[in-house]
Amino acid sequence: MTPIWPLPALVYSVTELTRMVKENLESDPRLGSVWVRGEIGTFKRHSSGHVYFTLKDSNSLLRCVMFRSFARRLRFEPGSGLGVLTLGEVSVYERDGAYQLYVRELQPDGLGAQYLALEQTKERLTKEGLFALERKRPLPEFPRRVAVITSPVGAALQDILAVAKRRFAGIEILLCPVLVQGEEAPVQIVRTLERLNEIEDVDVVILARGGGSREDLWAFNNEQVARQIAASRAPVVSAIGHEIDNTLADLAADVRAPTPSAAAELVLPDKKQLARELLYCSQRLNEAMRQHLSRYRNALSAMLNQDPWYEPLSQLSERRQALLYAKGRVEQVEARFLTKKRAQLAEL
Numbered sequence: 349m350t351p352i353w354p355l356p357a358l359v360y361s362v363t364e365l366t367r368m369v370k371e372n373l374e375s376d377p378r379l380g381s382v383w384v385r386g387e388i389g390t391f392k393r394h395s396s397g398h399v400y401f402t403l404k405d406s407n408s409l410l411r412c413v414m415f416r417s418f419a420r421r422l423r424f425e426p427g428s429g430l431g432v433l434t435l436g437e438v439s440v441y442e443r444d445g446a447y448q449l450y451v452r453e454l455q456p457d458g459l460g461a462q463y464l465a466l467e468q469t470k471e472r473l474t475k476e477g478l479f480a481l482e483r484k485r486p487l488p489e490f491p492r493r494v495a496v497i498t499s500p501v502g503a504a505l506q507d508i509l510a511v512a513k514r515r516f517a518g519i520e521i522l523l524c525p526v527l528v529q530g531e532e533a534p535v536q537i538v539r540t541l542e543r544l545n546e547i548e549d550v551d552v553v554i555l556a557r558g559g560g561s562r563e564d565l566w567a568f569n570n571e572q573v574a575r576q577i578a579a580s581r582a583p584v585v586s587a588i589g590h591e592i593d594n595t596l597a598d599l600a601a602d603v604r605a606p607t608p609s610a611a612a613e614l615v616l617p618d619k620k621q622l623a624r625e626l627l628y629c630s631q632r633l634n635e636a637m638r639q640h641l642s643r644y645r646n647a648l649s650a651m652l653n654q655d656p657w658y659e660p661l662s663q664l665s666e667r668r669q670a671l672l673y674a675k676g677r678v679e680q681v682e683a684r685f686l687t688k689k690r691a692q693l694a695e696l
Contacts (some may be wrong), residue, residue: 363442370440373447379438384449385457386410388430393419401426403434403449411448412436418452423571424465431457462566469571470596478578479599485583487603487615491551493520494615495582497540500525504556504587504608511612516619522550528557533567541576552615553580555597556587556608568595577601587611633685637678644671 360368373379386403393399397416402409412434426432436451456465473479494512498504500523512521524544526536537555544550555577557565567573568588574596577584586601587608598604605611648667 362445366440366442366445369447370442373438373440376438381435382438382449384410384434384436386432386434388426388428388432391426391428399426399451403432411441411446412451413441413448414451414454418454422454424456424468426454430464433457466569466596469569470599473571473574473596473600478574483578485602487583487585488551490617491519491615493522493549493551495522495524495544495547495550495553496556497524497526497537497544497553498556498608499528502528502558504558507607507609508554508556508612511609512616515613515616518619519616527567529560529564529567534570534573537567537570538572538576541580545579545581550582553582553584554587554608554611554615555584555601556611557589558608559590565589565595568597571596573597574600585611585615629685633682637682640674640678644674647671 384403386405389402389404389409391399391401397419399414399419401412401414403412404410414436433455434449434451435453436449438447438449440447456462477483496505496508498508505523509521512519524540526540527533528537541553544553555568557568565588568586577586577597577600583602584600585603585605586595586598587605587610588595588597590606603614605614648671
């Protein structure tokens, strides 16, 4: 029987055609690693850890998949309506015959999205207790070695050194030069904090940067920087930007200072003030000794003037012993106090 319609020379099955389209897409180098900008439409995180979502603009819709190994690296929580940039490979899901983007990297698009990601990170770290007041540590009263993490060419360093020279020139300042702006800045700050944890005699750390725009200070909003500050063995004082600025690094630090100069004032004791306090204590002690001796002399004088019926010689001997004992105790206390204060001052 002759067919009504002539048979074509080549006929593909649905599967064969789908695979042909997939092979052509995957062989195009332009589609093997492509950046795509769009707005998230639907978004779903599966129990397996994989993420499924759509990207859209005013004219088109694109299905996207992000497998668990990539999704676990996300530093923010995507959601519907958020503008994003995606990096991935275009291919075909054969079962549905639909092309989609297999996403390897997902990041917020635009400054507004960045601030949204920052707020999400801040909220997550707050829930973890990273910023809790209970974990804040007091600064040492008399530090011997202070590490300063900052730019070696910025004004922040010069401000800190000027304060150190004025307040207590004998305290060692360990300069740890890093970038304080740009993509490499967070990496350098984290590595420096890690190295300082290996140095046992660093008593306190100052992390400083001068003023700048919020974008200039963005390195200090890095999550890993905040976590490493919280993991620091020594207390950390942050002095980043202006007083109105408040970064994740500020929240994670044990103490926040409004400026680098203020950070140095908080960390470094004032040698002249310490000397004045020591002199004041010495004067107070001398005055206390004088008053004690005066009271005992008056008591002795009163006993000597009593009626002989009270056996003055016997009472005088007893009172004299008590007076000598009290005088010796006062002299011992004075000697120990002055020795302790001189030792503390010498150590500084």
